[in-house]
Amino acid sequence: MFLLPGSEETTFQLKMASDTSVDILQKVLENEILQSTKVVEEHLDAEIQKLDQMDEDELERLKQRRLEALKKSQQQKQEWLSKGHGEYREIPSERDFFQEVKESKNVVCHFYRDTTFRCQIMDKHLTVLAKKHIETKFLKLNAEKSPFLCERLRIKVIPTLALIKDGKTQDYVVGFTDLGNTDDFTTETLEWRLGCADVINYSGNLMDPPFQSQKKYGTSFTKLDKKTIRGKIYDSDSDDD
Numbered sequence: 001m002f003l004l005p006g007s008e009e010t011t012f013q014l015k016m017a018s019d020t021s022v023d024i025l026q027k028v029l030e031n032e033i034l035q036s037t038k039v040v041e042e043h044l045d046a047e048i049q050k051l052d053q054m055d056e057d058e059l060e061r062l063k064q065r066r067l068e069a070l071k072k073s074q075q076q077k078q079e080w081l082s083k084g085h086g087e088y089r090e091i092p093s094e095r096d097f098f099q100e101v102k103e104s105k106n107v108v109c110h111f112y113r114d115t116t117f118r119c120q121i122m123d124k125h126l127t128v129l130a131k132k133h134i135e136t137k138f139l140k141l142n143a144e145k146s147p148f149l150c151e152r153l154r155i156k157v158i159p160t161l162a163l164i165k166d167g168k169t170q171d172y173v174v175g176f177t178d179l180g181n182t183d184d185f186t187t188e189t190l191e192w193r194l195g196c197a198d199v200i201n202y203s204g205n206l207m208d209p210p211f212q213s214q215k216k217y218g219t220s221f222t223k224l225d226k227k228t229i230r231g232k233i234y235d236s237d238s239d240d241d
Contacts, residue, residue, distance in 0.1 A: 085138075090140045093145070100137065106200065108136060108162075108164070109161065111141055113144055121183055129200070133201065161173035
């Protein structure tokens with residue numbers, strides 16, 4: 001192998017520089033880990049010290065507050081379950097819709113049609129989320145059997161989710177546009193979208209949508225303007241119709 005004069009020395013220097021950069025990076029990472037660990041340890045020490053300084057009466061009061069909070073949480077859960085939360089249900093008529101919405105603070109209602117295959121995709125994800133987010137009621141209603149409600153809520157595309165808070169429709173998920181614009185969207189993506197509308201207790205980062213192609217699809221939401229909607233009562237978002 002032929003080397004230009006000085007090339008061996010240059011290669012050696014580059015290797016030394018590379019090794020030095022790796023060492024520096026490793027030391028920086030180690031320092032950050034140590035600092036993070038130190039913060040956690042200090043927080044735990046402070047909590048332990050706080051508990052140590054409590055007398056028996058204070059500890060008993062703290063225990064009672066936690067038990068009361070747990071009891072209240074369980075009572076709230078049972079109340080939700082008694083109102084039909086925790087499962088994805090179909091309601092038979094428009095009249096049932098108004099009663100269901102009146103009973104619960106947060107409601108997600110899927111307006112569907114039997115012949116639209118994308119409604120079946122939506123069903124699959126909503127079934128999972130209904131069990132996970134019992135704080136919200138998850139319903140489905142056949143759009144063809146509820147013309148008055150579809151007209152009133154301006155349901156134009158199937159599937160459409162009406163997102164309802166305190167008896168008022170606050171937002172809509174129209175088709176799959178807000179879900180990555182694909183039939184293969186994940187349950188986590190729909191969960192994120194519902195979290196953006198504040199109809200579920202979402203624990204993730206709303207600024208970080210789960211679907212990967214954010215730059216291509218964007219993160220804008222599809223909301224309906226009741227004053228500008230025209231046309232038929234509803235159109236299908238399915239290619240099978």
